[in-house]
Amino acid sequence: xxxxxxxxxLAMLRExxxxxxxxxxxxxxxxxxxxxxxxEIGPEKALQLLRIFQEAITNVLKHAAASRLTFETSxxxxxxxxxxxxxxxxxxxxxxxxxxxxxxxxxxxxxxxxRRAERIGxxxxxxxxxxxxxxxxxxxxxx
Numbered sequence: 050x051x052x053x054x055x056x057x058x059l060a061m062l063r064e065x066x067x068x069x070x071x072x073x074x075x076x077x078x079x080x081x082x083x084x085x086x087x088x089e090i091g092p093e094k095a096l097q098l099l100r101i102f103q104e105a106i107t108n109v110l111k112h113a114a115a116s117r118l119t120f121e122t123s124x125x126x127x128x129x130x131x132x133x134x135x136x137x138x139x140x141x142x143x144x145x146x147x148x149x150x151x152x153x154x155x156x157x158x159x160x161x162x163x164r165r166a167e168r169i170g171x172x173x174x175x176x177x178x179x180x181x182x183x184x185x186x187x188x189x190x191x192x
Contacts, residue, residue, distance in 0.1 A: 053086040055134060058095050059102075059120065066106050070118060073110055075140075080121040084134050087189060094169040098136075098187070101165045101173060104158050105138050105185040113142025115182060125188060127172070133190040141182040145175070 059081055070077055090098065102120075109115050118140050125135040159175050162185065166173035171189035178184050 053088045053090045055084050055087060055090070055098070055122070055136070056081060058090075058098055059122070059136070062099055062102055063120075066103070069110065070106070075109070075115055076117045078117065078119040080119065082122055084122055084124070085191060087134065087191070090169065090189075097165045097169045101162050101187055102136070102138055102185070104162055104165075105175075108158055109140045109142060109183070113140045113144075113183065115140035115142030117141045127188060127190060131190050131192065133171075133188050135186060135188045137184060137186045139178060139182060139184045141180075144177045144181060145183055 059079075063077070063079065067077060106118070109118060118138065121137045121139070123135045123137075124132060127133050162173050162175060166187055169189060171187050173185070173187045175183065175185050
């Protein structure tokens, strides 16, 4: 039972994915801090949250050729000024664009991530990191 505890949800994610990631030679860094509970995140929304990052990690395993994955949590203000929880997943792989043909990776997966974020009342983004790799983030308002 998660009862709005984002850290418990992330711990479940870690437990599920760590074996696959270490098997693929990807180190995981967890920079996860205490977060206030999100009472409106019940089992259904917790599952959506899990799936967002499962999708992100699946993309890393399939496309990124990364050696490191970093998870980070923080409290951040949204663009409207309200406080929220931010969960971020970054890899050091080759980014969203295939250097050989300039095509952008990520068809349905990226759309699914944004749709799932909306279902839990949050906003998600996926972007290239200048130094290489991809950043997937999810922001959920506290109220």
